[in-house]
Amino acid sequence: MFLKLIIRIKIRFGIDYTIERSNLLQPLAFRMRPRSLTEVVGQQHLIGPGKIIWRMVQAHMLSSMILYGPPGTGKTSIASAIAGSTKYALRTLNAATDTKKDLQVVAEEAKLSGTVILLLDEIHRLDKTKQDFLLPHLENGRIILIGATTENPYITINPAIRSRTQIFEVKPLTTNDMIQAIDRAVTDRERGLGKMNLALTAEAKQQLILTANGDLRSALNGLELAARSTAPSDDGVIHLTTEVITDSLQKRQITGDKNGDAHYDVISAFQKSIRGSDTDAALHYLARLIEMGDLPIIARRLMVIAYEDVGLANPPACERTVLAVQAAQQLGFPEARIPLANAVIELCLSPKSNSAISAIDAASARLAKGNYGTIPNYLKDAHYKGATKLGHGTEYRYPHDYPEDWIRQQYLPDPIKQDQYYHPKTNGKFEVAYGRQYLQLLKAQRGKS
Template sequence: MKQPLAYRMRPVHIDEVIGQSHLVGENKIIRRMVDAKMLSSMILYGPPGIGKTSIASAIAGSTHSAFRQLNAATDTKKDLQIVVEEAKFSGQVILLLDEVHRLDKPKQDFLLPHLESGQVILIGATTENPYISISPAIRSRTQIFELKPLTTDDVVLALKRAIGDEKRGLGKEKITIDEDALLHFARSTMGDVRGSLNALELAALSTKPDPDGTIRITLNIAEECVQKKALVHDKNGDAHYDVISAFQKSIRGSDVDASMHYLARLLEAGELLIACRRLIVCAYEDIGLGNPQAVARTVLAVQAAEKLGLPEARIPLANAVVDLALSPKSNSAYLALDSALADVRAGKSGEIPDNLRDSHYSGANKLGRGIGYQYPHDFPDHWVKQQYLPDSLNNRRYYEPAATGKYEQALANQLQRRFNKDS
């Protein structure tokens, strides 16, 4: 029986791993282990389909080590014994243990001494937080690495490799794929390379070739094979960016129903990561100091959504959308920074006042550094009148409080009190 495309396209060398550059990139820790041939047991955790098995396979291939794969939930202690016996015979075996968080105590107790001896290099794979779900005994003998969700570009690269690879992929077939179909495969599976490759293979095998033998994969075919409608129906992707734009503008405009509608369109198209990123941008750009607690809650909601994945991710995101859409709005903080940036870029910097300059070195007093600086905590209300801006910008105002939200009104009152004292 022919193995699935996703299985055939697993990396056989560390250079073939897609994404995870923080672990396998040049001079990063897993790359260093492979280059030095100094492997240690590790736990890889993250959402399904983003490369846990691929990294284990690539490590084995790059180091020419024996590689075995078991499942902590379904395979038995006897299966582990077979791997250990092989390790004793060959010197070392890399064991990929799926669902490592479900490793029971008898299996764990059996494995521990072999991990300590280095005969078995355990690569545990889990979608659960290992700091919560994995026993301290295993954690103390492994390094824990979090895998990051793959980007659309990462998945597109994996698909293109599969289409062009004549040995392991679909390269022997005469395949053309429309750009919007390729993007739909990549986007609709939410960074799951395995799911994208499975859908691509189904499309290639189930599409009737043209008279010249060409298998042409269109967006409609991609939608059928993924069973999700595309958010984008034009090659340039305008509709895709229109939905993202409408999503943020609806939140900014306090239309909670429209905001929910566009969130639904993003999630139905598999754009969980884009929805999450856009919500954080909205929180800081459009709500900001109008309701800082809603901003903090949004960050927590996004973190929960990324951990949960769809479909459950929709629950914290729905809460965040209602919270942001109906919150007081303020963009005063980032407008203040943009105004300051404009001055700096225009060359309006000026000399830092001497009393603010660093005075923690020998000879600073002779240069007048730090002399005359007044420590605000030594004064009532922890404030004292003194100049902080350069002379050329003295009395320049960047921050103008918005007139919405109790929190920013409190900031405005504080600013006004300081201004009155300063006058």
Template sequence: MQEPLAFRMRPKSIAEIVGQQHLVGPNKIIARMVKAKMLSSMILYGPPGTGKTSIASAIAGSTKYAFRQLNASIDSKKQLQIVAEEAKMSGTVVLLLDEIHRLDKAKQDFLLPLLESGQIILVGATTENPYMSINPAIRSRTQIFEVYPLQPADIKKALQQALTNEKRGLGKYHVNLAEDALTFLATTTSGDLRSALNGLELAVKSTSPDETGTIKISLATVEESLQQKRLVADKDGDSHYDTISAFQKSIRGSDTDAALHYLARLLVAGDLKTVIRRLLICAYEDIGLANPTACQHAVLACQVAEKVGLPEARIPLADAIIELCLSPKSNSGITAIDAALKDVNSGHSGQIPAKLKDAHYQGAKALRHGLDYRYPHDYDNDWVAQQYLPDQLLGIHYYQPKTNSKYEIGLKQTYEQLSKLQNTKNNEDANG
């Protein structure tokens, strides 16, 4: 059985790699390593189909080292031992280890001395952020490089190479690929070259040649043949967390169109739960006291979305997101509580004033707990000046009001008025 086109077109040298020029372009880090034959182990992380395997294969091909490929989650320590024996007998081996974030401790302990001696040049491949998912012992012995989804121009170049390569590609089939079909392949696979190549191969091999022996591939043929594209917000992938981050930052930055775009990515991935959680957090973290009504609307929209489910949930969510994006913003609430938490966590808290302590038990009076407490509802406007903060925190102001909305301007005025009255009372008490 013939290998898939994406496998056959795997680069044999650094010069054949499409994309990732920040790593393999002239005078870039991996190109320099290969030129100097001073290879170091590395971890490549990024979405599927972006060239991690290709880079490892090209490194081996350019340096004439043996190339072996294993998977950390399914291949055993015995397979690693076989590669180690080969390296011992014939020299350096370039080992591509897929899903390196799943490497268990036994395999890791076996690999570490081989990496340090240089017998094995490890190229770890992962879709997960290595700083979060890979053991520090491995990270400390590797260089970490991020690979990015390929640009449409890169994918077009690779597809055209596959169409003309007679030995490894589809050159012998005499393919006439319509320009709009080529563009579709290059732009709808989310930077995944493997998907684009395999979709092209299926289209070619499932289409009969015309009377001249030419296989004509139209846009409709490609649409039928292209495998389901990888979700750009795969719920189990590292890009999922990047999408969530971009989603909230777009709302915070008042970019309605960007926020809706990232919402669409998350909904295509089917992750309604994350959308709802993040939207509620964003409403109170980033809009907060500037527009409490918008926060309430967001809560209601999320409740409706949970009840109706997808696809209808997209409607209330979109309404809420548009309102949040276009609302005035204030982070005064989260800033205030974080400042208070910082004091508490650092031990800067002090004793609760005796008048505020619980007095609902026998003996409280003897401890003077609750004595001299003034019940605010017994006074005009349901307020009376008295000390609430511990002595060592008197005068502190965690809440720093914003002036981005009429609502918070009103809060600011009340806060400053009450603070002034409270400070006067505190000063009077302090002076006896």
């Protein structure tokens, strides 16, 4: 409590307390945060010469913004670089864990110093109380808000905040971006690991990049763990091999939690890959979903895909998909991956038809227009006493009483009696047969050619 009070008093008088903390207490990724835009790796579409954030900084005309993209790609780095380039104080809070009182401290500092940059992490978790407090300070420009999130702000962030900010997407880092940042951390003697006499092999560096999967924060902190946990050899050099790097990061990072925007991107790519008959891409996205451990969404999505994208072109594949899903649910992971892979491969290689979903959507669209008439009397329920007095069912012709169990008879209401919603496709032998039967019946029923 006492420590917190001292820190707040220092903030009130514009003192940056963060410089008092020992560098040894901060992770490598924290120490290597850029001090200017020129030190930011990647994101040249935002901070490169002549680009939008570069122009803001050059003109000292900052506006509040939301940066969104995968973890470890530079959202915090950009905020740090903007603060370093403009010499404004930078304060960091988390929308999920910090309180309204913490925001009030920043607002008080802004009143005294004129302008404060507030990096608000997980801004999509900002509740209404904090939002209502923050909005006037964004309006008067005392607080320059830089919101950071891995979620799509157009979906997860309140419109009141969105309307007062510019939204910028932070792209995944390239291999060259990662190499640049790692090399800088290895050689930097002031903030990095340059005093440690490291030898990082090319293969180990490549393994570090692959395992981090675009998350620079993870890569740098894994690199530091490897360096500090490895004893020097007889020549005084710390040799960082592929084995040491793999040990330090343990597991490739998979972007996307079960409720996050990135997760829905994987689901979308999964369905579109199957629809596009790309077996290898579909298996890749299936592996991602398996890695996330989300069996319920895999099961649901596979059944949707089966009936929406394959459908009448291969009905047995739809049935086998349901069986594969049931088997997977009974087995659980890791064995569940086997029937799931079977289903994915069959759906990818099956002929495709969306005629069923198109047909029901067309029928629903016609319904929404109204004026579709009433059900013909002879089709109405006639099981109760008095139905015949209403004329219900009296003229109905029972198809099984006629040759081939069919008789020409109108079933649609009068205003839409010529509507056609189903348009058969010819991609699979099943629908070819169904389509031929449908068109013959349609011609006989309505005299269509």
